[in-house]
Amino acid sequence: MPIQPSMPHRSNSFDILRICAALAVIVCHHYYISGRDGPSWMNVGMIGGVAVMTFFTISGYLVTTSWLREPHVLKFCAKRLLRLWPGMIAAVVLNIFVFGLAFTDLPARSFLSHGQTLEYVKNLLLYRAYVNLPEVFTGNPLATLMNGPLWTIPMETMCYAALAVAGLVGVFRYRWLASLVLVAFVLLFVARYNADFTGTMMHWWEYPAYFACGSLIALHRERFLAHAATITFGLIPVAMFFWLTGLQHTSGLVVLPALLIFLGTRTSVVSGWISRPGDPSYGVYLSGCPIAQAVYAVWPGMNFYASMGLSMLLSMLLGYVLWHSIESPALRLKRYLR
Template sequence: MGTPRQPGEHANVFNALRMAAAAAVIFSHHFHITGTRPPAWLHSDMVGGVAVMTFFTISGYLVTLSWLRDPRAGVFAAKRLLRLWPGMLVAVLADVLLFGPLFTALPVREFLTHPATLEHWRNLLLVKAYTDMPQVFANNPLAGLMNGPLWTIPMELMCYAVLGAAGILGLLRQRCVATWSCIAYLLFFLTQRNADLTGTMRHWYEYPAYFAFGSLIALHRDAFERHARALLAAALPLAALLFFGAKLEHTAGLLLLAPLIVWLGTRRARPMGKLQRAGDPSYGIYLLGCPIAQAVQATWPQMPFAASLPLSVLLATAAGYASWHLVEAPALRLKGVLNRRRPLAAAGA
């Protein structure tokens, strides 16, 4: 959370990037939700993929910095749960108690006691995603789908767990070992699990690669800030060659997107101060955008795509801010209690 910024103070761009990524996920899914064919030139699913890559890159960068600032395993785990679980609670309660009863074809009592509905509660364990619910949005093109983005949250938790385990084992104290561990995973992904080579999308390997790249940059934050422009100047033509020349789209994306996202996120701009003080609704937008878009489609099935998309984004943004101010931010204030209990030796590290 940090110290509140004074009026007029510059802030970084990470909040804006996360909000844009959450809106991009809604945009990507909206073609499927409304049954609209995207223009031939637009790879709409790639837009959503890049958005999730953005989330994982930023997460890898910021969460690694969090461990480096305070390398206590219990506190690290508590902070990560405080970030993930309250927003998930809001999403699951909204799915089961609001959108489900309003948009299921079943009687409400039957819906609430249906095995699929009871399974949906298990999303609160953050270990397995249950995205469909019984006979919801029955007349929509994506009938039965309640909340598609939930499946990425267990993957995020897995990345946190791996990072925490590396910290407990002392790997993050040895910067060289941590660096080569990240590089080793990136090379493993690029050569063994890369869709450019295998022909199969394997998100459970790809998105963690962006997390690992974000972690790698965090491990060398000072050097990255000094040389980021030169690095991007070298990465851009290489990525263009790989993307357009060799048709290695996923390889090009990883090499360029991760450093570009961190570089953009660490820029400081005066307007970002106001946005940052307003809160961070991105997680709520991401988790609530799908059921809201499904509800818009179910309520106004004849609404044109150009109208239903901005309406869905607007409603999701309002819901995201409500989730932030009413649930997520109050939960995150508990981080202050954890920080105050920091031992003197750690505080001086």
């Protein structure tokens, strides 16, 4: 999800990457929500997977940079909660009291008192995802699904917690030790939990491996930024070798984190223009699925691409509303943590 601390808008292009990733998740899910298979030339699942990899890589980089800048565990945890929790509260409220009540087949009182609805509130604990609500969107191909992308939020929370524990026990006091731990984790994933070798991708290992790669780059930030282009483009032939030998998942892990941080640390007129209105990416990520479900439920006969475009537009609008009304005010509370 969605879901990492923003840096000054004029200094990078991470907002653009996050917005593109959030919209890519909507594109991917819209096929499933509409009950369609992706075109033969497009791996729909890969689009969504790369989008989530993007979020976790950028998150690992920025969150680790934040820890290195201020290695205080309580402040670190408070900042992470200020980034995740307000948006999640808004999502749970909207999912239950707006989309839920509007699109459930149950009477309002029965819906609100239903065990599944009460359980849905547990999303606020950030340790487990509850994505369905009772009798919602029953005419859609994905009946009862309210918000599928929520399943990545506990994984993100786990990465934050692991980084906080590592910092608390002193791992990040020594760059060599932190680097060794991160490399060991990535190698463990590649050797034991990589779909290239097991045939089954275990996302609870895959996405944290991208987080670890982003964290590793943050540890060597100065060196990486000094040679970012050389490192990134030097890794492309290595990634192509793995791809051509049938190790596609390994290929992505080799080059994607470096490419994302390379692109994210670039500055341009476009990046400043995009970032100026705010960062709607987390709101888009959290609202894209229920909005797409609602669009399909109201206009099931709409042209597929028009429906997708409308879902993306409405998600962007709601994303900006959530940013300015909830997320940005919450993040401003960080000044009291100094």
